[in-house]
Amino acid sequence: MHDLREIRENPDKFRTGLIRRGEDPTVIDLILNLDEQRRGTILEVENKKSRRNSVSQQVGELKKKGEDTTSIIEEMKALGEEIKALDEKQNETENKIDELLLGIPNVPHPSIPDGKDDKENVTVNLWGEPTKFAFDPKAHWDLGTALDILDFERAGKITGSRFTILKTHAAKMARALISFMIDVHTEKHGYSEVYPPYMVNTASMTGTGQLPKFAEDAFKVSNTDYWLVPTAEVPVTNMYRDEVLDIAELPKYHVAYTACFRAEAGSAGRDTRGLIRQHQFDKVELVKFVLPEDSYAELDKLVADAAEILQLLKLPYRKIMMCTGDVGFSAAKKFDLEVWMPSYNNYVEISSCSNFEAFQARRANIRFRRSQGAKPEFVHTLNGSGLAVGRTLAAILENYQAEDGSIIVPEVLRPYMGIDKISK
RNA sequence: GGAGAGAUGUCCGAGAGGUUGAAGGAGCCGCUCUCGAAAAGCGGUAGGUGUUUACGCGCCUCGUGGGUUCAAAUCCCACUCUCUCCGCCA
Incomplete structure (x- = not known):
């Protein structure tokens, strides 16, 4: 606002x-x-x-x-x-x-390119190269089904489309990824871990900008004022709603794992196979509260923090700067990280890192004081995925597959998984 | 789910229709005293909004929303949250 x-x-x-x-x-x-x-x-x-x-x-x-x-x-x-x-x-x-x-979106930062839609986003850089295979690589949904670690059919039975059951090694790898990501961000990047509620009230959804405009994207819990969180950004940012933060606490960094729930209205027919677009998925989210004059330097650090996870997993990715037509309602500037996904023969979004400046802080009334007795000012808020777990799992299955359909476990995950290979 | 208690400024805490935006204390800031510090003393210390070049002035805010009244932190109604006890429960 x-x-x-x-x-x-x-x-x-x-x-x-x-x-x-x-x-x-x-x-x-x-x-x-x-x-x-x-x-x-x-x-x-x-x-x-x-x-x-x-x-x-x-x-x-x-x-x-x-x-x-x-x-x-x-x-x-x-x-x-x-x-x-x-x-x-x-x-x-x-x-x-x-x-x-x-209903008015944020003002785009002068540094971002004008553009109509995602076609006019700008690639900032590439890391690694698209994985080469000496054989015909399979899609993760085929690999996962063959290994009996992903079960789409039964998930459809017990719930519906766009849900998946992770089994055995896939379930464990998702858990490993969550722990690995949180450990890196807390131990190496200075984020403080929180585990928030998965349901939030209407005021919180309005504070971060999901409401009132995008109600059809979220799941509302009937007979209550509660919504299923579409991202941990909502509960974590709203932790400090209507508060005046002590300047000594800034910048404040949080990392949070939650499941995320999205209605995906308007995505009918898109990404119907596999883990890419689900109604429920896991995500480790990074959220920052910073001084206004620091927020763009903080955005760069945030993107680097997310990218480091991909580097440690040795997954090829590119960094994209969003144009004005694709930057998102609440953001002034946004970078996406896209991971190489062999089944798409393309890069797929796996992290989205935004600077909202004071847009959310004003809606949620999150402020700080420069000194005792000074007028409160709005903080700047930022957040980014660090990373989307389901898509990371898919990327690992596809990029680490061997010709026999087995999956090499990325080195950094082995201590968490206790095995170095997933096979039949 | 049942019974009860409560929600006041940065914090603690008074106030129970009329010059109360709010006593008192703590904290914090400034000054005095001191070589310096502590102690003591004095003074200051909410947010929002409108207007004004400015000093200032006005309005709103005592959990939230309504109501009663010339006038509400104070009375009435609804809701939310917190605490205590009982029941149920992962």
Whole structure:
């Protein structure tokens, strides 16, 4: 969410941001009009309230002296009605403004390229090379089914499509990956581990920007105000909602493992096979709360922290900078890491690292103070996958497959798995 | 699920319709004293919003949302959360 005052003072910045994203900038003028209306009413209603406050005080004094106050009270009754009517009008206006404000995406950072969609994203660099095979490599869903470590059919029976049962070595490898990733981030990169709830309330979903605009992407728990988390970003970022953080604690880094739940509305027919696009998947997420002036340096470090997992697993990947058309609603700048997936003969997103600047902090009211007595300011928030576990598992199965259909276990996972090869 | 208690500023804690945005204490900041420190003394110390070049002034906020009243932290209703006891339970 943006600061109404900032929009008032510098509307062109926001118009330009919308235009760069390919969206309609006239919403800014709509807001400016409503704001003007709103401020006019404030003046009017506050004058009346001021009068009521001082007269009410006098009433108290007069009554103490035993004087007659009936005519004043009559007058104040009428004034009260006027105030009530104006307050209602004011509420309506403010709700309309909020509704519009909540629907406006973040302003893209000047450094990111203009573009319509993902085709205009920019490759920043490549690490490693697409894996070469002396034989015809298989897709992970075929490998996993043949090894009896992935079971798509029974998952379809017990739940539905886009769910998978991981069995034996696959289940253990998922667990190993979660531990490995969290260990690297806590021990080497300085993140503090949290294990949050998998359900969050509407206020939290609004704080990070999933709501109100993207309700159809999430699962709502019926008869409650709760949503299944689409990413650990939501609970972890909202840990500090409505708090003023001590500047000595900044920057604050958290790493969290959760299952993630996504409705995948609008993805019907895409990535229907395998682990790539599931309604439920595991993810280790990195979340940062930082000083505004540091957030872009912190973004680079965040991407490097996520990339290091891929390097340690020796999985080839590339780093992509998202263009204005693909940067996402809440982000000002975003890098994706894409891992080489032989079955796609292409790179597939495995991590998404964003700087939200103050966009989420303003929605969630997360602030800090530069010094004792200073005005609170909004922090900048960032997050990134470090990494998506299901896709990592798929990438390992495919990139580490041998001709006989067995899978070599990446060296860094062997201490966690106790074996060096998965075979029949 | 049943019974009860509670939610006040950075923290503890008073207040129970009328000059209370809120006593008192702690913390923090500044000053005095001191060679320095401690102690002591004095002063300051919420957020949001509107207006103003500025000093300032106004409005809102005592868990959240409604209501009663000329006037609500204080009365009424609903909800949320926390704690205690009982029941159930991984």
